Amino acid sequence: MKSARLFTTLGCIELFGSALLHASGYMRIVHRIQSAAIPSPLDAILKASWLTMSVQFIALAVIAFLSGDAVRGGRIVLLCAAFLALNVLVFLYFLGPFVGVYLISIATVLFLMGGWLQSRQPA
Numbered sequence: 001m002k003s004a005r006l007f008t009t010l011g012c013i014e015l016f017g018s019a020l021l022h023a024s025g026y027m028r029i030v031h032r033i034q035s036a037a038i039p040s041p042l043d044a045i046l047k048a049s050w051l052t053m054s055v056q057f058i059a060l061a062v063i064a065f066l067s068g069d070a071v072r073g074g075r076i077v078l079l080c081a082a083f084l085a086l087n088v089l090v091f092l093y094f095l096g097p098f099v100g101v102y103l104i105s106i107a108t109v110l111f112l113m114g115g116w117l118q119s120r121q122p123a
Contacts, residue, residue, distance in 0.1 A: 004117035008068045008077050011110030012061040015084070018103040019057035026050055060084065064111055074119030081111035
């Protein structure tokens with residue numbers, strides 16, 4: 001159980017750090033939007049999407065961390081890993097490989113390992 005908790009906690013820390021790194025770029029994206037003169041509804045969508053992604057990563061990290069002690073928490077951690085894997089696929093499709101894809105992939109693998117080990121533990 002300790003190794004499962006370790007992998008999940010490392011994934012949570014990495015994902016939380018990725019969320020903070022992503023959120024720190026918000027002001028840069030706002031300046032780019034203003035300088036590019038993006039039309040009114042699209043600029044708000046881009047700003048909201050940028051912040052929503054950071055909030056989603058923080059929420060998944062908190063959910064995975066809190067489910068690490070639950071009896072059937074391994075399934076929840078695996079579900080968090082599935083959501084992260086979907087994010088990775090969307091990023092790869094629309095943006096191609098970049099540092100964000102690699103960071104989220106690391107968190108996905110850590111959650112997969114932690115969730116799998118936790119779900120294999122007897123209840």
